Amino acid sequence: QQGAAAPSHGTPLEVLRRVWGYEAFRGDQAAVVDALVAGEDAVVLMPTGGGKSLCYQVPSLVREGTGVVVSPLIALMQDQVDALSAVGVRAGFLNSTQEWSQRRAVEDAFLAGELDLLYLAPERLRVPETLDLLGRGHVALFAIDEAHCVSQWGHDFRPDYLRLAVLHERWPDVPRVALTATATRATHREIGERLDLADARQFVASFDRPNIRYRIVPKDGPKAQLLAMLRAEHAGDSGIVYCLSRASVEQTAAWLVEQGVDAMPYHAGLDRQVRARNQARFLREDGVVMVATIAFGMGIDKPDVRFVAHLDLPKSVEGYYQETGRAGRDGLPSTAWLAYGLNDVVQQRRMIDTSEGDDAHKRRLTQHLDAMLALCETIDCRRGQLLAYFGQPSDGPCGNCDTCLEPPQSWDGTVPAQKLLSTVVRLDQRGQRYGVGHLVDLLRGKVTPRVRQLGHEELSTFGIGQDLSEGEWRGVVRQLLAAELLAVDAEGYGTLRLTPASAAVLRGERPVRLRREPERTGRAPRERRA
Ligand code: ADP
Numbered sequence: 001q002q003g004a005a006a007p008s009h010g011t012p013l014e015v016l017r018r019v020w021g022y023e024a025f026r027g028d029q030a031a032v033v034d035a036l037v038a039g040e041d042a043v044v045l046m047p048t049g050g051g052k053s054l055c056y057q058v059p060s061l062v063r064e065g066t067g068v069v070v071s072p073l074i075a076l077m078q079d080q081v082d083a084l085s086a087v088g089v090r091a092g093f094l095n096s097t098q099e100w101s102q103r104r105a106v107e108d109a110f111l112a113g114e115l116d117l118l119y120l121a122p123e124r125l126r127v128p129e130t131l132d133l134l135g136r137g138h139v140a141l142f143a144i145d146e147a148h149c150v151s152q153w154g155h156d157f158r159p160d161y162l163r164l165a166v167l168h169e170r171w172p173d174v175p176r177v178a179l180t181a182t183a184t185r186a187t188h189r190e191i192g193e194r195l196d197l198a199d200a201r202q203f204v205a206s207f208d209r210p211n212i213r214y215r216i217v218p219k220d221g222p223k224a225q226l227l228a229m230l231r232a233e234h235a236g237d238s239g240i241v242y243c244l245s246r247a248s249v250e251q252t253a254a255w256l257v258e259q260g261v262d263a264m265p266y267h268a269g270l271d272r273q274v275r276a277r278n279q280a281r282f283l284r285e286d287g288v289v290m291v292a293t294i295a296f297g298m299g300i301d302k303p304d305v306r307f308v309a310h311l312d313l314p315k316s317v318e319g320y321y322q323e324t325g326r327a328g329r330d331g332l333p334s335t336a337w338l339a340y341g342l343n344d345v346v347q348q349r350r351m352i353d354t355s356e357g358d359d360a361h362k363r364r365l366t367q368h369l370d371a372m373l374a375l376c377e378t379i380d381c382r383r384g385q386l387l388a389y390f391g392q393p394s395d396g397p398c399g400n401c402d403t404c405l406e407p408p409q410s411w412d413g414t415v416p417a418q419k420l421l422s423t424v425v426r427l428d429q430r431g432q433r434y435g436v437g438h439l440v441d442l443l444r445g446k447v448t449p450r451v452r453q454l455g456h457e458e459l460s461t462f463g464i465g466q467d468l469s470e471g472e473w474r475g476v477v478r479q480l481l482a483a484e485l486l487a488v489d490a491e492g493y494g495t496l497r498l499t500p501a502s503a504a505v506l507r508g509e510r511p512v513r514l515r516r517e518p519e520r521t522g523r524a525p526r527e528r529r530a
């Protein structure tokens with residue numbers, strides 16, 4: 001760093017061309033840069049891969065002093081600084097992973113005016129010395145990256161972000177920019193309020209990622225489905241496979257390796273060095289598949305990720321959008337693929353019921369899940385539904401999602417729903433515990449040991465559902481759960497219960513439209529259980 005010349009001369013466009021070698025700004029970049037150079041505050045909502053970094057990097061070079069970037073992505077700071085150094089930008093970072101001497105060297109460079117950019121972990125601002133340091137140097141602007149971390153209702157909440165309002169109090173004349181790829185109105189509003197940026201210029205980019213093809217398939221032996229998709233469409237491509245649990249990450253990665261896929265696991269329980277090694281391989285080499293929990297991916301800048309697959313249901317549309325957004329940053333055709341089944345709904349509803357936290361918190365989790373389920377069960381354009389969730393209108397069906405390409409059929413499921421719900425009523429009256437499998441057996445009139453044991457052959461609804469297959473019934477249960485026309489008990493077998501909305505269906509006051517399940521492949525029934 002020492003002695004390097006400041007690359008900071010000229011207009012923003014000159015800096016962009018000379019330092020980064022890019023021809024032109026994209027989208028809102030130029031307007032954001034101009035606002036900051038002029039000393040205004042800004043809030044920038046831009047999808048992953050949209051080019052947020054240049055929005056604060058370029059003005060940091062154009063303005064006098066150092067651009068101070070608050071970022072929670074400690075693990076990536078070294079990479080970011082290296083990438084900047086490679087193009088001649090003088091950058092450093094301060095976080096808890098550093099030795100005292102390293103920290104000292106960065107502080108000295110900052111005070112000597114030899115840094116264009118200084119990355120700070122948010123917890124650094126807890127230490128008064130950091131604020132003193134900033135006070136003794138010359139700050140060009142403050143950039144608050146991943147600004148949605150300020151939202152207490154979001155999935156990435158960082159208490160230290162609430163402290164960031166202090167920057168404005170202490171340095172009212174230094175322009176600030178808050179950036180995020182999370183675009184719901186609620187988060188946007190919170191960023192404005194908590195960071196005191198409601199009056200700043202607001203830049204809201206389109207969240208559409210036209211090159212990503214969204215597909216959500218019913219789970220039917222998910223690992224085999226994934227492998228078939230990889231072989232047919234993404235052989236030799238880089239991609240990410242998300243699983244909910246660490247155990248399934250490891251199992252899936254090992255299984256894919258057995259099938260000849262170059263896969264690696266990544267989750268927070270792995271040894272730090274293993275994680276770093278796997279991440280480095282994924283970033284540097286072609287055709288590596290990372291099987292990961294959602295601990296992986298925030299801030300990962302790999303342009304040619306060709307697919308993002310989910311083997312378990314994401315907890316929210318925000319999470320789904322962020323995770324799938326890691327595909328196709330280079331603008332080339334890419335796939336977002338999700339396998340979703342009955343057990344995902346059951347599992348997540350139960351997880352919410354048994355989660356810590358007050359009722360308001362559970363209601364919020366339920367709302368997040370319901371929006372995600374609505375996206376899974378929709379028979380309309382997925383992209384349209386996604387954009388609508390982020391408050392953005394779209395013009396007609398996109399032609400590049402599964403529902404546009406192969407429009408699903410819907411059917412009148414009112415009568416089957418009534419049969420199912422009235423069976424639940426009868427079982428409820430008997431106070432018995434049972435799972436989904438038993439309920440389906442009952443409807444199909446299957447005499448199993450459990451049916452005999454509980455005397456369920458005598459129920460008036462025994463065998464009234466022989467017109468539908470087991471798979472179709474499971475589809476009905478899943479969709480009723482998704483629509484909250486059916487609920488699942490948190491403990492025990494996961495016994496099904498009615499909900500306040502069920503009564504209207506039973507009384508014939510509420511019709512039920514269901515999505516037709518695709519033809520099942522000829523796999524063994526055990527594997528079908530999704
Ligand atoms: P984000 O932080 O919004 O996810 P990045 O800032 O990491 O996005 O940018 C995504 C990619 O796009 C990076 O590889 C970056 O170099 C590239 N990029 C950004 N802006 C431009 C531009 N104006 N011209 C060409 N490439 C750009």
Ligand code: ZN
Pocket residue numbers: 380381382383384397398399400401402403404405
């Ligand atoms: Zn579509």
